Amino acid sequence: MSDDKIIxxxxxxxxxxxxxxxxxxxxxNKINADPDNVESGLSKLVLTLIELIRKLMEKQAMRRIxxxxxxxxxxxxxxxxxxxxxxxxxELKEIFGLTDEDLNLNLGPLGDLM
Amino acid sequence: MKxxxxxxxxxxxxxxxxxxxxxxxxxxxxxxxxxxFRDISAAVSNVNQxxxxxxxxxxxxxxxxxxxxxxxxxxxxxxxxxxxxxxxNVIEIMKKKYSDxxxxxxxxxxxxxxxxxxxxxxNKTDFKTENTFNLNNYKKLKQLxxxxxxxxxxxxxxxxxxxxxxxxxxIDDIIEEIHSPLKKLSYLSNVTKxxxxxxxxxxxxxxxxxxxxxxxxKIRQIKREKKDLKFLLTGPWPPYxxxxxxxxxxxx
Numbered sequence: 001m002s003d004d005k006i007i008x009x010x011x012x013x014x015x016x017x018x019x020x021x022x023x024x025x026x027x028x029n030k031i032n033a034d035p036d037n038v039e040s041g042l043s044k045l046v047l048t049l050i051e052l053i054r055k056l057m058e059k060q061a062m063r064r065i066x067x068x069x070x071x072x073x074x075x076x077x078x079x080x081x082x083x084x085x086x087x088x089x090x091e092l093k094e095i096f097g098l099t100d101e102d103l104n105l106n107l108g109p110l111g112d113l114m
Numbered sequence: 115m116k117x118x119x120x121x122x123x124x125x126x127x128x129x130x131x132x133x134x135x136x137x138x139x140x141x142x143x144x145x146x147x148x149x150x151f152r153d154i155s156a157a158v159s160n161v162n163q164x165x166x167x168x169x170x171x172x173x174x175x176x177x178x179x180x181x182x183x184x185x186x187x188x189x190x191x192x193x194x195x196x197x198x199x200x201x202x203n204v205i206e207i208m209k210k211k212y213s214d215x216x217x218x219x220x221x222x223x224x225x226x227x228x229x230x231x232x233x234x235x236x237n238k239t240d241f242k243t244e245n246t247f248n249l250n251n252y253k254k255l256k257q258l259x260x261x262x263x264x265x266x267x268x269x270x271x272x273x274x275x276x277x278x279x280x281x282x283x284x285i286d287d288i289i290e291e292i293h294s295p296l297k298k299l300s301y302l303s304n305v306t307k308x309x310x311x312x313x314x315x316x317x318x319x320x321x322x323x324x325x326x327x328x329x330x331x332k333i334r335q336i337k338r339e340k341k342d343l344k345f346l347l348t349g350p351w352p353p354y355x356x357x358x359x360x361x362x363x364x365x366x
Contacts, residue, residue, distance in 0.1 A: 006347075008334060008345050016313070016346055019309075058275075066252075068254065072254050079265060079268040083264060
């Protein structure tokens with residue numbers, strides 16, 4: 001972008017460029033099909049989607065607790081399920097050498113996944 | 115070598131290539147010329163490939179071509195990489211989409227686009243202390259055995275959930291305070307919030323040309339009031355984000 005198009009700028013434009021790069025890098029455009037890395041690219045994509053679903057389940061569960069629509073037994077079972085799911089995700093992340101940042105996904109108006 | 119037609123923009127006048135001096139140079143060093151249909155024209159040039167390479171240099175050149183045309187004509191910028199086989203295809207698309215082109219050209223006439231990005235250093239964790247979590251509000255959860263790991267896990271999760279809610283509420287309030295007066299000064303707007311954890315607002319505004327100064331002044335005023343936020347306002351741009359039609363199915 002040429003400088004004459006910048007009308008107001010509080011901070012170095014580099015900071016904004018860095019932030020926008022994060023959006024581009026949030027998900028690989030293509031799965032890395034290099035034989036040495038294909039597993040890593042694919043596992044990142046799959047785990048990101050699983051994490052998205054897990055987070056949505058968690059949000060829904062919190063809403064149900066807040067709306068008081070569950071009995072004590074159901075709440076306890078829900079806690080067990082969510083905790084086991086999170087632990088399993090942590091195991092999988094460790095196996096594939098991925099961090100929370102790697103699985104971060106921008107959900108537009110819903111904000112970031114993490 | 116086979117040649118294709120890159121279409122840059124649809125113009126709201128029947129421009130004759132011979133009338134347009136000095137000529138604008140298009141991509142692949144071919145001059146831009148105009149293909150007319152009724153009272154509209156397409157600005158096109160010959161290109162060597164049907165799939166255009168993407169690089170920042172090419173994107174800048176593409177933008178510059180549209181910008182040069184926009185200085186003279188009311189236009190609808192076409193998406194980067196809109197390539198067709200020949201001029202006949204270009205005319206066909208103008209025939210098929212004529213009324214859409216006309217409707218869109220009316221919308222963007224005498225207007226400019228501005229882009230606004232707002233950065234904020236607020237963090238979700240900053241909201242831990244001011245969240246409204248109170249275990250007494252969740253009687254059934256509170257009544258579970260205090261030793262239950264699942265009970266404690268859910269309490270942590272609920273607390274986190276409430277923190278995130280209050281964080282998002284704060285962001286929504288900031289966005290509303292900024293966007294609301296700008297919306298009133300603009301003709302149309304597109305807003306995306308939380309593009310990244312830092313870019314809380316990414317908006318484009320279509321502003322009537324006679325309102326441009328007032329619009330910019332308003333943002334200067336908001337910036338003075340919101341010292342903890344960082345602003346990037348760019349423009350005026352051709353109406354890239356306010357063309358509400360697609361010719362995707364017709365391009366190569």
